[in-house]
Amino acid sequence: MVKVLWALTVNTFRETIRDKLLYSLVGFAALVIAASLLAGSVSLGQDVRVFQNFGLTAILVFQLVITLFIGTQLLSREIERKTALLVLSKPISREMFYLGKFLGLALTLTVTGVIMGLIFLILVFAKTGAVSPAALFAVIFIILEVWLLTAVGMLFGGMTSPLASAVYTFCLALIGHASTTIWILAQRSGSVVRGILEFIYYIFPNLEKFNLRNDVVFNLTPEPIQIGMALLYFTAYTSAILLIGLAIFRRHEF
Amino acid sequence: MLALLPMLQLKNLNKSFNEKVIDNLTLAIPSGQVFGFLGPNGAGKTTTVKMIVGLLFPDSGSIKLDKLPAGSLAAKRLTGFMPESPQFYSHLSAKEVLEFVGTIFGLERPLLADRTKTLLQKVGLADSAKLSVRQFSKGMLQRLSFAVALINEPKLLVLDEPLDGLDPLGRLDFKKLLLNLKKTGVTIFLSSHILADVAEICDSVSIINRGRILKSGTPKALTGSRFVSLEEMFVETIRQDG
Numbered sequence: 001m002v003k004v005l006w007a008l009t010v011n012t013f014r015e016t017i018r019d020k021l022l023y024s025l026v027g028f029a030a031l032v033i034a035a036s037l038l039a040g041s042v043s044l045g046q047d048v049r050v051f052q053n054f055g056l057t058a059i060l061v062f063q064l065v066i067t068l069f070i071g072t073q074l075l076s077r078e079i080e081r082k083t084a085l086l087v088l089s090k091p092i093s094r095e096m097f098y099l100g101k102f103l104g105l106a107l108t109l110t111v112t113g114v115i116m117g118l119i120f121l122i123l124v125f126a127k128t129g130a131v132s133p134a135a136l137f138a139v140i141f142i143i144l145e146v147w148l149l150t151a152v153g154m155l156f157g158g159m160t161s162p163l164a165s166a167v168y169t170f171c172l173a174l175i176g177h178a179s180t181t182i183w184i185l186a187q188r189s190g191s192v193v194r195g196i197l198e199f200i201y202y203i204f205p206n207l208e209k210f211n212l213r214n215d216v217v218f219n220l221t222p223e224p225i226q227i228g229m230a231l232l233y234f235t236a237y238t239s240a241i242l243l244i245g246l247a248i249f250r251r252h253e254f
Numbered sequence: 255m256l257a258l259l260p261m262l263q264l265k266n267l268n269k270s271f272n273e274k275v276i277d278n279l280t281l282a283i284p285s286g287q288v289f290g291f292l293g294p295n296g297a298g299k300t301t302t303v304k305m306i307v308g309l310l311f312p313d314s315g316s317i318k319l320d321k322l323p324a325g326s327l328a329a330k331r332l333t334g335f336m337p338e339s340p341q342f343y344s345h346l347s348a349k350e351v352l353e354f355v356g357t358i359f360g361l362e363r364p365l366l367a368d369r370t371k372t373l374l375q376k377v378g379l380a381d382s383a384k385l386s387v388r389q390f391s392k393g394m395l396q397r398l399s400f401a402v403a404l405i406n407e408p409k410l411l412v413l414d415e416p417l418d419g420l421d422p423l424g425r426l427d428f429k430k431l432l433l434n435l436k437k438t439g440v441t442i443f444l445s446s447h448i449l450a451d452v453a454e455i456c457d458s459v460s461i462i463n464r465g466r467i468l469k470s471g472t473p474k475a476l477t478g479s480r481f482v483s484l485e486e487m488f489v490e491t492i493r494q495d496g
Contacts, residue, residue: 007357011343018345082341086351086402089307089337090358091330254309 012104029062072153073162113143155245176207267315290456334408340399
């Protein structure tokens with residue numbers, strides 16, 4: 001079973017890394033992260049803060065773009081191009097197939113995240129002579145965030161077209177990063193609007209839990225409880241989304 | 255006596271997509287037979303095939319493969335499937351496709367390597383083994399798909415329009431491969447609309463139209479003295495059904 005899951009994971013990973021778009025995005029991301037040094041240098045006395053904020057935002061944006069253009073489309077493309085028939089007519093459960101796709105995509109996003117993260121951390125070290133634990137956790141959390149969004153993208157990918165699944169995932173990412181604002185708005189609104197906003201706050205992923213940019217910028221070390229809660233939230237939310245996606249995919253007809 | 259036990263049994267099968275596509279279909283294919291499933295486009299051949307291999311779910315009725323429910327992992331282990339217009343991961347070579355599918359079947363590395371080599375030779379792709387499948391012609395993809403269907407040495411081989419898109423030489427090669435397989439005792443379910451080829455290979459055939467079986471029997475019995483060929487009988491049967 002592990003062998004089969006590994007074969008599916010590796011196949012998905014190989015499929016994604018043959019995509020030329022991935023190399024363009026990682027290359028462009030490396031340039032932008034390096035360019036964040038310039039952004040820092042034009043700020044008055046805040047160069048390290050601006051550079052770190054700019055660099056981490058660049059990693060998040062490019063990881064998100066990779067998730068949207070490659071990650072969210074893989075399953076729907078596989079259904080559309082009928083390559084899924086090759087595997088699903090063989091002795092493999094749909095659960096295994098789905099999980100293998102997810103893990104393959106997660107592996108790709110981990111590799112791209114590690115490459116971008118390393119470039120960023122090396123530049124941080126070159127500029128400040130040290131790398132804070134917050135910077136390290138910030139990179140790891142960006143990777144976890146795109147894993148979660150990949151699960152969401154696959155859920156949409158099993159139900160709709162490649163383009164629609166990318167658009168929905170993007171919208172969800174935007175809402176997820178506005179969750180703090182949504183909560184504040186909810187507390188200031190009347191009962192009906194408050195109910196709606198609180199529903200949105202709880203049902204959509206709170207991606208701000210994975211945002212450690214402020215900790216990095218203000219040189220704060222994240223509390224273990226903060227890290228633990230974020231990990232717990234990631235595990236629970238991603239598992240729930242994967243289970244819903246699986247339940248839908250189990251009844252999918254080809 | 256044992257050879258007559260059904261390898262594949264479809265019982266009161268129904269399937270609808272907005273309208274009824276398969277209508278109370280019942281079939282029993284004895285072990286070791288080559289069965290031809292004939293019908294015009296849109297008759298329900300591919301839908302039936304997809305239900306046999308677990309890609310579609312019947313609305314009602316049952317499908318048993320060697321007494322195992324169709325779509326179950328145990329049933330899939332016994333089955334080789336060649337879809338109509340096969341598609342492969344374009345980043346893989348022919349050899350890698352076979353290795354990938356063989357891994358799914360749980361074949362151990364030395365056996366898999368050996369079987370991959372043998373099958374690529376058998377289907378005439380040994381020289382293109384390391385070529386990416388995106389460079390393959392339709393005929394080459396069909397051959398690879400046939401090799402994939404045989405990787406697990408199946409007891410039941412389900413072929414959906416396998417001769418479609420092959421040139422005359424390719425069709426001749428393919429028929430030879432099927433006739434050789436027939437000798438090994440594999441049960442073959444062959445869906446096709448190329449009747450001349452079917453008549454040569456199949457022990458028995460059924461004609462399907464609008465999801466219903468119209469006629470079943472051996473090609474010889476169905477042709478009888480009334481028709482010159484299976485094709486003539488087929489056209490007449492479909493015409494009568496409207």
